[in-house]
Amino acid sequence: xxxxxxxxxxxxxxxxxxxxxxxxxxxxxxxxxxxxxxxxxxxxxxxxxxxxxxxxxxxxxxxxxxxxxxxxxxxxxxxxxxxxxxxxxxxxxxxxxxxxxxxxxxxxxxxxxxxxxxxxxxxxxxxxxxxxxxxxxxxxxxxxxxxxxxxxxxxxxxxxxx
Amino acid sequence: xxxxxxxxxxxxxxxxxxxxxxxxxxxxxxxxxxxxxxxxxxxxxxxxxxxxxxxxxxxxxxxxxxxxxxxxxxxxxxxxxxxxxxxxxxxxxxxxxxxxxxxxxxxxxxxxxxxxxxxxxxxxxxxxxxxxxxxxxxxxxxxxxxxxxxxxxxxxxxxxxxxxxxxxxxxxxxxxxxxxxxxxxxxxxxxxxxxxxxxxxxxxxxxxxxxxxxxxxxxxxxxxxxxxxxxxxxxxxxxxxxxxxxxxxxxxxxxxxxxxxxxxxxxxxxxxxxxxxxxxxxxxxxxxxxxxxxxxxxxxxxxxxxxxxxxxxxxxxxxxxxxxxxxxxxxxxxxxxxxxxxxxxxxxxxxxxxxxxxxxxxxxxxxxxxxxxxxxxxxxxxxxxxxxxxxxxxxxxxxxxxxxxxxxxxxxxxxxxxxxxxxxxxxxxxxxxxxxxxxxxxxxxx
Numbered sequence: 390x391x392x393x394x395x396x397x398x399x400x401x402x403x404x405x406x407x408x409x410x411x412x413x414x415x416x417x418x419x420x421x422x423x424x425x426x427x428x429x430x431x432x433x434x435x436x437x438x439x440x441x442x443x444x445x446x447x448x449x450x451x452x453x454x455x456x457x458x459x460x461x462x463x464x465x466x467x468x469x470x471x472x473x474x475x476x477x478x479x480x481x482x483x484x485x486x487x488x489x490x491x492x493x494x495x496x497x498x499x500x501x502x503x504x505x506x507x508x509x510x511x512x513x514x515x516x517x518x519x520x521x522x523x524x525x526x527x528x529x530x531x532x533x534x535x536x537x538x539x540x541x542x543x544x545x546x547x548x549x550x551x
Numbered sequence: 552x553x554x555x556x557x558x559x560x561x562x563x564x565x566x567x568x569x570x571x572x573x574x575x576x577x578x579x580x581x582x583x584x585x586x587x588x589x590x591x592x593x594x595x596x597x598x599x600x601x602x603x604x605x606x607x608x609x610x611x612x613x614x615x616x617x618x619x620x621x622x623x624x625x626x627x628x629x630x631x632x633x634x635x636x637x638x639x640x641x642x643x644x645x646x647x648x649x650x651x652x653x654x655x656x657x658x659x660x661x662x663x664x665x666x667x668x669x670x671x672x673x674x675x676x677x678x679x680x681x682x683x684x685x686x687x688x689x690x691x692x693x694x695x696x697x698x699x700x701x702x703x704x705x706x707x708x709x710x711x712x713x714x715x716x717x718x719x720x721x722x723x724x725x726x727x728x729x730x731x732x733x734x735x736x737x738x739x740x741x742x743x744x745x746x747x748x749x750x751x752x753x754x755x756x757x758x759x760x761x762x763x764x765x766x767x768x769x770x771x772x773x774x775x776x777x778x779x780x781x782x783x784x785x786x787x788x789x790x791x792x793x794x795x796x797x798x799x800x801x802x803x804x805x806x807x808x809x810x811x812x813x814x815x816x817x818x819x820x821x822x823x824x825x826x827x828x829x830x831x832x833x834x835x836x837x838x839x840x841x842x843x844x845x846x847x848x849x850x851x852x853x854x855x856x857x858x859x860x861x862x863x864x865x866x867x868x869x870x871x872x873x874x875x876x877x878x879x880x881x882x883x884x885x886x887x888x889x890x891x892x893x894x895x896x897x898x899x900x901x902x903x904x905x906x907x908x909x910x911x912x913x914x915x916x917x918x919x920x921x922x923x924x925x926x927x928x929x930x931x932x933x934x935x936x937x938x939x940x941x942x943x944x945x946x947x948x949x950x951x952x953x954x955x956x957x958x959x960x961x962x963x964x965x966x967x968x969x970x971x972x973x974x975x976x977x978x979x980x981x982x983x984x985x986x987x988x989x990x991x992x993x994x995x996x997x
Contacts (some may be wrong), residue, residue, distance in 0.1 A: 390774070426880050432753065432926060434749075434750040435750060441711070444749075444913075444916075445749050445750055446749040446750035446752065446901065446916050446920065447920055447924075448673035448917070448924050448925060448926045449926040450920060454787055454798065454800070454801075455800055456933065457787050458783045458787045458800075458804075458928070459783070459785055459928055460779075461782075461783035461786050461787055462779045462780055462782075462928050465778070465779035465782055465783055466779075467775075467778045467779045467782075467934060468779035468931075468932070468936035469776075469779070469932060469936075470931040470932045470934070470936075529630070536920075540590070541750065541751075541753070542753065543753035543754060543755040543896050543925075544753070544754065544755060544925035545754070545755050545756070545757070545925060545934070546925055546926075546930065546934045546935070547925050547926045548931050
C-alpha cells in the first residue's frame with residue numbers, strides 16, 4: 390500500500406468514520422484506543438477563525454489525561470447529568486485528504502452533530518480536522534480539531550464528544 | 552417577620568416582595584413569568600448591573616453591544632476617551648445602530664435604515680430631508696434628541712456599571728465595601744490594570760437566574776454534585792504522592808472534592824444589598840502553585856502588607872449582586888444575564904493582569920474552560936441540576952425553597968457580617984435585597 394493508493398485513502402477515511410461510529414455507539418474505551426498517547430482534542434472558541442498557533446480560549450482543549458478523565462466520568466454511576474440517557478449522532482460528509490505521507494495524514498470532514506437528552510435536542514455543525522500518525526500499532530489520531538459553526542454563541546451543555 | 556406583613560400596598564409589585572420570608576423563598580420567585588416581567592421593570596432597573604470592561608473598547612469609535620435585562624445597550628468610547636452608555640436604538644424608528652457584538656463605528660453612528668447620524672455621545676448630527684421636519688414637533692420629541700443615554704453610569708477600576716432607572720441607591724451606596732473585590736482583582740496586576748483576554752465562554756441555562764446565582768454561594772453542593780468529576784479525576788491521577796507536581800487541570804479539578812469541613816471553614820462575608828465574599832479565609836483556589844518572582848515584584852510595588860492581602864485573597868466567589876461573580880485567582884468573572892423566567896445567559900470572562908506573568912492568564916483560561924465552558928464536565932452536573940430545579944418547582948404540595956441552614960430568629964443584616972462558609976445567609980441576603988428592590992416603583996417604562 391502506498392501513500393497515493395486508493396486503499397490508503399480509504400483506510401484513513403475509515404478511521405475517521407470509526408471514530409464517529411464509536412462515539413455514537415457509546416463505546417468510549419474503544420474510542421480512546423484510537424488515539425495516540427500525545428492526543429489533543431480541541432474545540433477552539435473562535436471556530437475556524439482561530440489560528441492553529443494562537444493561545445486563545447477554547448470550548449475544550451484536552452490531552453490524553455483529560456480525555457481519559459472525561460471517559461471515566463461518563464462511566465461513573467453518579468454522573469447524574471447523563472440521566473435521562475444522552476445519545477449522539479454524527480452525520481459525516483465524505484472526508485477530504487488534505488495532506489498525506491506514509492506516516493502522517495490530515496483529513497477534513499464536514500459534519501452535523503446531534504445530541505439528544507429527553508425532549509431536548511441540540512444540533513451543531515462544523516468541520517473536523519483529524520491529524521493522523523502511523524505507529525507500529527497502526528494509524529492513530531494525534532489531534533482532532535473541531536471547528537464549530539457559531540462556536541462563540543451561547544450553547545447549552547454539550548455533554549458527549551463532538 | 553412574615554414577609555406578607557412587610558407589604559403595605561396590594562397589587563403586582565408588592566406581591567413579588569411577598570414571596571420572600573426570612574428563611575425561605577416561594578417558588579413563584581423562580582417560575583412565575585409575571586414575577587419575571589415585574590423584575591425586569593423594577594429590580595433590574597433599580598440595582599446596579601455590570602455592563603462591561605473598559606478594555607473592550609480601547610479606541611475611539613469602539614462599541615460593544617450588550618443586552619441587559621431585555622434592553623439593547625451600547626458601551627462606546629468617544630474621541631476624547633470618555634465612555635458612554637447608550638441605548639442601541641435609532642431615535643427615528645427603533646433600528647439597532649450596531650448589530651455586531653464588537654464594532655468600530657468610526658466618528659459617528661449611522662443608521663442603516665434612513666441614514667440618521669449621531670455623534671459617539673449620542674447627540675443628533677443629521678437627518679436626510681431636513682426641510683421635511685420644518686414646522687414639526689420633532690425637536691421637542693425624544694425622537695429629535697439623539698440616542699438615549701443611560702443616565703446612571705459608574706466606572707470602578709475599568710469595570711463599567713449601569714443602573715437603568717432612577718430608583719434605587721447611588722453606586723457607592725449600593726456596593727459599599729463590596730467593591731474591594733474588584734480592587735483585589737485589578738491589583739493582581741503590578742500596574743493595577745486588567746485587560747479582557749482570550750474570548751468569552753457563553754452558556755445558555757434553562758433556569759431562572761436566581762438558581763444560578765445562589766449556587767455561586769453554595770458550598771454544600773460540590774460533594775454530591777461533582778462526585779463524578781472528582782472521582783474520575785482521582786482515578787486518572789491515581790496514587791501519586793501528595794507532593795507530586797500536578798498538571799494545571801488536576802490542580803484545578805481535584806479541590807472540588809474537598810470535604811464539607813473545608814467549605815464550612817473557608818468563611819464568608821455578607822454585605823447589604825445582596826453582595827458577598829465567599830472564601831474569606833481560603834478556597835479551592837488557594838493551593839495553586841506559588842510564583843516567587845511575581846510575588847517579589849508585587850511586594851516591591853505594593854509593599855508587604857498590601858501585596859500579602861492581594862495574593863492571599865483567592866475567594867471562591869465574590870458576588871456583586873445580581874449580575875457579577877468575581878474571583879481573584881484565577882482572574883475570572885462570570886456575568887449573569889436574565890433572558891426569560893426560565894432562561895439565563897452566563898458568560899465567563901478571563902482577564903490578563905497587565906505586567907503579571909503569562910501563567911496567570913493561562914490558569915484563568917484553563918479554569919474557565921474546565922469549569923465554565925458548555926463542554927465542561929464540571930459544569931454539566933451543575934447545569935443539569937439547575938434545569939432540574941426549574942422543572943421540579945412545578946410540583947405542588949410544597950411551594951417553598953428552603954434557605955434555613957444557619958438561620959437564627961431575628962437575624963438582621965449588619966453593615967458587614969462574617970459567617971461560616973456553609974451558612975445559607977449567603978442566599979438569604981440575596982433575597983432580602985431582591986425583595987426590597989423588586990418592590991420599588993418602576994421608573995423606566997414610559
